[in-house]
Amino acid sequence: MNTTRTETQHSKGLPWGQQTQQPTGQTQAGSTASSPTDQNSARHTQGQHQQHRSLAVVAANVSRTYGTGEASVKALDRVSIEIPAGTLVAVMGPSGSGKSTLVHCLAGLDVPDKDPNTRIVVGGQDITGLSDDQLTRFRRDHVGFVFQAFNLVPTLTARQNIELPLSLAGKKVNAQRLEALADTLGIRSRLEHRPDEMSGGQQQRVAIARALFPEPSVIIADEPTGALDSTTSHEVLGMLRRSVDEFNQTVVIVTHDPEVAKAADRVVRVRDGRIQADDAATGDH
């Protein structure tokens, strides 16, 4: 899993320096414990690797049903999607259409219905059928999240929030790199503040910093600007766009905002749990 990961990273060449990874015993033990699945997935992805070198996300036949019997809701119905690395994808659709469910499944936060034809590969790692613990470790290493609200842990400072995914994995944090990132996002002066001392826009920037900092395979942003005014939401969007353009980051944004759709490389429209249209955006970037 480490080999594939490093290869995806190479393509990015992030300006705030190569991340120094120092896995502690804890993560080490975790990866050895999960080795059978890992080897499987490694073999599987290695095979596909030549072919999908530039695909950050590959999902095939993903279904998700909530509830059972008559009360069951099919939030996703055999959805397939491929997202090349270094692109900004906007997911749009009416409320309740299954957008959140889709990105949660891609992020290993939600688990699709059991089906032999279902496959989700993110950053070269096959996450189909992983256990809860394995999924948690996968999220630490491969996914960055930006949610609409309640993004930050209220008891931690901005700096501690940004460090969180790495410190949970027991990895060392490069403070210089973190500060450089904070500079880029304009939150350097807020690093020692707690969330309740920051504006909504600043909180979202901290959330973006946290998502970017570990250089994940994909950043999932579920309506990240939904609670912001238009100016601030424009800025936040700009930052996500830059992370794609300048640092070759892969970003998936769930949104209702046509502005966001314009800025995206590609717009995926979801309706009733199915992908209706998947167009390259007509945007100007």
Place this chain on the structure above:
Amino acid sequence: MRAVVLSRLRLQWTRYLMVLAVVAVSAGFMTAALGLSSTLTASMTNDVVAQYKNADAVVTTKTDATSSFSATPQQIDEISRVDGVDSVWAQYSTIAIPSSSTVAADGSAAPVANLPDDPSLLPAKIEQGTFPNSADQALVSESLAEKLKVGVGDTVSLQELAGAPAGDGEAAGQGVGAPSAAKKYSVSGLSENSATGAFASLWLTNDGLTRFSPGQMMGDRPLQAIQLTLDGSANDARIQGLNTDVARILAAGQGEQPELRVITPEQLTEETIDQLAAGSNVLTMFLLAFAGLSILVALLVVTNTLSVLTAQRARELALLRCVGATSKQVRRSVLTEGLVLGIVGALIGVAVVWGLAVVLKASGLISVVTVTVAPRDLLVGFLTGIVLTMIASLGPARRAHGASPLDGLRGSRAADGVPRVRVVLGALILVAGAGTLVLGVAVHEPLLGIAGGLASFLGVVMTARLYLPPLVQGVGRILPGGQPSRLAAVNAARYPARTATTATALLIGVLLVATVLTGQHVARANLLSELDQQRPVDISVPAGAGQVSPDQIREISELDGVLGVKTTDPAAADGAVAQIDAVQSLNTSAAAQLQEKVAGILNVTPGDLQGALLEKASYVSILEVMLAVTLGLLAAAVVVSVLGIASTMSLSVLERVRENSLLRALGLTRRQLAAMIRREALVISLVATIVGLVIGWAFGTLGVMSLVTEDMTVELTVPWAGFLAIILAAVVVAVLASAAPVRRATRVSPVEGMARVD
């Protein structure tokens, strides 16, 4: 508004479980404490009046039913001829040493009484056989019959005790120390046992008792009571008439004869209860002090839980304000909630205690006492629960009243300020109390020591808000375990007031347990070393036991608990041939066993051995019993505080569902989440425990120092075993208290948790 409160209680009842449990324990403990005192009063009353239960009227002295008076056979005959009197039973009693053909007399005495002429007056049931009808028959209690291995038709021998308290005339006639020959009686029946000793274990006819002890039925023997049966009912007028007749016949109030009266058994019962109530007041006060303590702890826990619940509902309350509820209505809703919780919790607690009492009574397991829970006990316990909950909801209600709806909607929470007045007052009380305690130690005045100790205790509790939260944060920081551990430390200190109150509740229990434990430990160590200096020989073998062989010495020195044996010259001081040194910590049963083993080796009876062993052991046993009783009574307070930790933890976890889900999304594994919650409980419980142990140790040591006289120096010791057990218990408590919150938190999937609004 009432609909709002009730729907909340119905839908979110799980959040209130701990409050209900705490209120139930407090109300139940109160009822149990009062019930215990009622039980003792009832049992003692039964002892006094059980023997009169078949009489219509009883003649006793005016003062009480236990002093004695006298009556001649002629006078008794005269009473029986009074109009309306059916039968008369003048009760005499003495003691005898019983034996049978198979079981020899072992020196223990049994109470002997005369039978009434009218069998229906006999208070003890006849379980087997018949009522004796001649002077050489006896009724024997079942337990004595079992001990003597006799049944109906067998023979028992009764020997008078040398120097028995049998009356002057007879003693003079027979000569003290010259027991008469044993008299034989055939067993005509077996009578009901009396666990409390209210009934005799040997019943003889009047002639039979005269045969056993000729002086017994003669002339002016002391009597405790004369029991009467009457024709028809015993109304007030008849009792009044009897009073005059009996007073005249027995010459009441003249010469040696005390004032007498005739009274019904019912009146006697009431009177005895009144007399005993005064005596059991001390016990009641003692029990109530402990009940009060657990109520204090419960008050902290319930206030805390209700505060947390109200704070969590700030948004909902604000919404109610916005749709038109006045601040008074909001306050009333919090108070109503308290009232409902109080009623339900108190009902549960009181009902459980009442049910236990009923079961205990029905099971007949405890026959020594009459298990009684008076209506008063139930009522007081019930009211305690309600008042406790109402007082606890005053603070939260005041805060709900004062909160602005806008703050609530924004979800911002007023910062936990330090309650200045309470802390300053507490600090003053603490300083004054500690000063008094030290003064008490300096001048060896126990009263100053106790007063100072109580004041310092109050001070420690009142200032807890100042020192507990920083300690919790500090200890949290030094706990190993990476990021989850650090998050736990931050969470534990997140709401300082909440944490301080939770920890204080546990601190109170641990502090008092540590005080008692230390006090007992220090007292024991010092008392025993003092005794050991004064009387170093634990068992001394008197010269009468003969020569002690080297083999015997080796055998004795190999016994458990024996430190050393040495032979001595019988011509020296105490005339012993050997002296044995034993360990100090033996209690009476262990000491008696050791004494028996030594006696066995030496082929003597244990009574032949001398030395200080048994006396030392009796002190050890007294201290052990005191310790067990106090710890038992403190248990309620400790249980309540543990429920408090569980309650705070589950509410905190509930409050942090969204945050915990975010952490899970960002890479916190399930196990790390569980560890984080467990650590939080652990930090709180460890800090409370360690502070409690340290302060309790100081109180216990200083307390003993103020108790002892000037010439004694108190050696400082720490009851390590007990303290370690307490720390271990604190860890277990933390794990148990966080079990439910952990289960709940780890069950929520991150997606679900993030979507949750409240």
